[in-house]
Amino acid sequence: MDKIEIGNSVEQAINYISTEASGFLDAITNGIDFLVIGFQDILLAVNPFVLIGLLAILTYFLMARHHGLFTKAGFKAGFGMAIFIVLGFLLLYGMQFWTEAMQTLALVISSALIALVIGIPLGIWASRNDTLESIVRPILDFMQTMPAFVYLIPAILFFSVGNVPGVVATVVFSLPPAVRLTNLGIRGVAPDVVEASKSFGATPRQLLFKVQIPLAMPTILAGVNQVIMLALSMVVIASMVGAAGLGQAVYKGILKADVGLGFEAGLGIVILAIFLDRVTQALAPKK
Amino acid sequence: MSDKIQIKDLDVIFGRRVKEAKKLVDQGLSKEEVLGKTGCTVAVNNANINIQEGEIFVVMGLSGSGKSTLLRCLNRLIEPTRGTVTLEDIDITKADSAKLRKLRREDMSMVFQHFGLLPHRTVASNVAFGLEINGYPEKERLEKAYKVIDTVGLKGYEEMMTGELSGGMQQRVGLARALANDPEIMLMDEAFSALDPLIRTNMQDELLTLQEKVKKTILFITHDLDEALKLGDRIAIMKDGMIVQTGSPEDILTKPADDYVRSFVENVDRGKIVTAGTVMFNNPERLRLKTAGPATAIRKMRAVGVTSLPVVDENNNFIGFVKDEDMVKLQNEGEKSIEGKVYKELNTVNENVAIADLLPLFLDSALNLAVVDDDNKLKGVVVHSSVIAEMLGKEQEEVKQIREDGLDNVNNEEGGNDNG
Ligand SMILES: Nc1ncnc2c1ncn2[C@@H]1O[C@H](COP(=O)(O)OP(=O)(O)OP(=O)(O)O)[C@@H](O)[C@H]1O
Ligand SMILES: [Mg+2]
Numbered sequence: 001m002d003k004i005e006i007g008n009s010v011e012q013a014i015n016y017i018s019t020e021a022s023g024f025l026d027a028i029t030n031g032i033d034f035l036v037i038g039f040q041d042i043l044l045a046v047n048p049f050v051l052i053g054l055l056a057i058l059t060y061f062l063m064a065r066h067h068g069l070f071t072k073a074g075f076k077a078g079f080g081m082a083i084f085i086v087l088g089f090l091l092l093y094g095m096q097f098w099t100e101a102m103q104t105l106a107l108v109i110s111s112a113l114i115a116l117v118i119g120i121p122l123g124i125w126a127s128r129n130d131t132l133e134s135i136v137r138p139i140l141d142f143m144q145t146m147p148a149f150v151y152l153i154p155a156i157l158f159f160s161v162g163n164v165p166g167v168v169a170t171v172v173f174s175l176p177p178a179v180r181l182t183n184l185g186i187r188g189v190a191p192d193v194v195e196a197s198k199s200f201g202a203t204p205r206q207l208l209f210k211v212q213i214p215l216a217m218p219t220i221l222a223g224v225n226q227v228i229m230l231a232l233s234m235v236v237i238a239s240m241v242g243a244a245g246l247g248q249a250v251y252k253g254i255l256k257a258d259v260g261l262g263f264e265a266g267l268g269i270v271i272l273a274i275f276l277d278r279v280t281q282a283l284a285p286k287k
Numbered sequence: 288m289s290d291k292i293q294i295k296d297l298d299v300i301f302g303r304r305v306k307e308a309k310k311l312v313d314q315g316l317s318k319e320e321v322l323g324k325t326g327c328t329v330a331v332n333n334a335n336i337n338i339q340e341g342e343i344f345v346v347m348g349l350s351g352s353g354k355s356t357l358l359r360c361l362n363r364l365i366e367p368t369r370g371t372v373t374l375e376d377i378d379i380t381k382a383d384s385a386k387l388r389k390l391r392r393e394d395m396s397m398v399f400q401h402f403g404l405l406p407h408r409t410v411a412s413n414v415a416f417g418l419e420i421n422g423y424p425e426k427e428r429l430e431k432a433y434k435v436i437d438t439v440g441l442k443g444y445e446e447m448m449t450g451e452l453s454g455g456m457q458q459r460v461g462l463a464r465a466l467a468n469d470p471e472i473m474l475m476d477e478a479f480s481a482l483d484p485l486i487r488t489n490m491q492d493e494l495l496t497l498q499e500k501v502k503k504t505i506l507f508i509t510h511d512l513d514e515a516l517k518l519g520d521r522i523a524i525m526k527d528g529m530i531v532q533t534g535s536p537e538d539i540l541t542k543p544a545d546d547y548v549r550s551f552v553e554n555v556d557r558g559k560i561v562t563a564g565t566v567m568f569n570n571p572e573r574l575r576l577k578t579a580g581p582a583t584a585i586r587k588m589r590a591v592g593v594t595s596l597p598v599v600d601e602n603n604n605f606i607g608f609v610k611d612e613d614m615v616k617l618q619n620e621g622e623k624s625i626e627g628k629v630y631k632e633l634n635t636v637n638e639n640v641a642i643a644d645l646l647p648l649f650l651d652s653a654l655n656l657a658v659v660d661d662d663n664k665l666k667g668v669v670v671h672s673s674v675i676a677e678m679l680g681k682e683q684e685e686v687k688q689i690r691e692d693g694l695d696n697v698n699n700e701e702g703g704n705d706n707g
Contacts (some may be wrong), residue, residue: 199362200417200468201392210419214407270373 039106052089056082062282088271089167104245111170112231123182140176166243170234185219225280291504292338297370304325308555318527332528343505345515348525354508392421395472404449411445417468439463455486475507538630558643558678567667581617605665607631608654635659
């Protein structure tokens, strides 16, 4: 039997799009570049020690609030995490990974931001429209089961190499939880609360903003956390297509079989991961 | 009093093959048959109800009988399949979405079995929710909310989160939220069913007290007959989507329309519901103190087959009772007046007294009980056995029989003891 040429037609489609929609693709490229460079410039413009201090304070505040702002538990959680942040980021600085770490952070923030800006409204829409949900759901399943690398290929074809294809692939890779959990959260709002709100004459918009979104917030924020963690993992992989940051160092370590370099960069990623994870988890106010 | 809400020929059918189901309903098929043939659920079947201004109208029925569905047709949380619901001259079933919103915001509020409060908001903010939706500025709506919270007895809890409150308190919040809009109509779907019995009774009492003040038109859903009888000015009983009987609590108890209603009514504590007015003999045979003599008394007693008669003065004011044995004596003694043998200063009751409260009064004397109006004019006479008959839900003849059997048993036992 002849080989079935799915790959071939996908390739053709991609070629077609990249020539036909070059203006559109350029606009995306410029937008993403602007965003990433912007965040990167801001993060690098601040003195590292000042920034470490600010991040520690932010972390303390969020963690403490999560456990009760002026309680002993809150102080304990916040203080412990703040110490960890100070030490961890000083270590990054000491290993001379500061610039890379900030580049990675800028990429993660940009990608996650785009993913959320697309994903949350899509999730809201899907929660209000069963047809859309039934279309979106299998696509999301498909996206999440595809290996991460696969997203890099069309990304390079459309956007060549560098930060932009990295961000594009990351956005696609980290998008599903935003859609999925927003949809889930809103659909999970107790039906009697929704009914009660309707019975008082709430418009669909009032229902959404005054009732459904606030009540779905913990679930939506869990989605935010997942998006950011997926974005971090993908940004590292995206170094293969030339995205800047700690991933580059890991990549170099692999290519040169330099265990030390690879380990140091890996440690840096772990520090960022813990920071991002705890901070975004703490976004949700505790019950 | 005028009709506030009219529900006319209302059907609600759930499912895909509504058209077919409608036809079958018209042919008079039952809910089960329609379900079997089309897979459609006939939740409400040809309901007709008129609710009067200022009354508490209770709809009662078993689980799944369509009560909630019927209620939700009033504010169109559920769309009726056909039929109309009108509020004064507004046809709610035809209202467009703007008009419907206005109705929901201003004219009718709902209280839910499971409260349906917003857990992320404070008590005050929950109570103010309806006003917020309606665009009132924050200061004004909170002011109103605080007032209503006071009315339902939650003063001091305004800034707590609703999750911190007990069930009873949460439902007060639900009630306050409904009252905050000052609607004319309140829709209450098993509003007290999720509460503990004690708290539930409390809430019922408070609703009644509140209703004295606010005079809303209330449609109250329950599956509990005691609650229905306590709260309802009128009651409708639903079965399989159909309204099988509408009437006052006493109507339902004393004249159940069919076995379904009867089975509901069987276990109820009738003594608290049925009143003296229902069981009394209206306009009874009576004796005028000034004019009647023992002979007249005896003749009248024989004519109606009783052993005692009420005595009144010339203005029909109740004075007392006379007994047949005394009258026979008087006659034998050649007395012309009954004056000397009238039992006076007896208990009398008003028509509205529940029969459970009559029993202790009987125990004071072997005589019948006179029912009088506020000016002490004789209205009727209550006989012991009819009170018992009513309380047991049995026919009076049966009760007499039971009593005689009982007396026989007692006598036999006493005899047995003597022998032993
Ligand atoms: N959305 C719906 N879709 C299909 N069937 C429904 C729907 N809502 C209610 N039903 C059916 O309609 C009938 C009436 O339901 P409804 O909730 O009005 O009963 P109810 O008298 O309020 O019962 P309960 O005392 O349990 O609350 C039931 O047979 C129920 O299964
Ligand atoms: Mg119900």
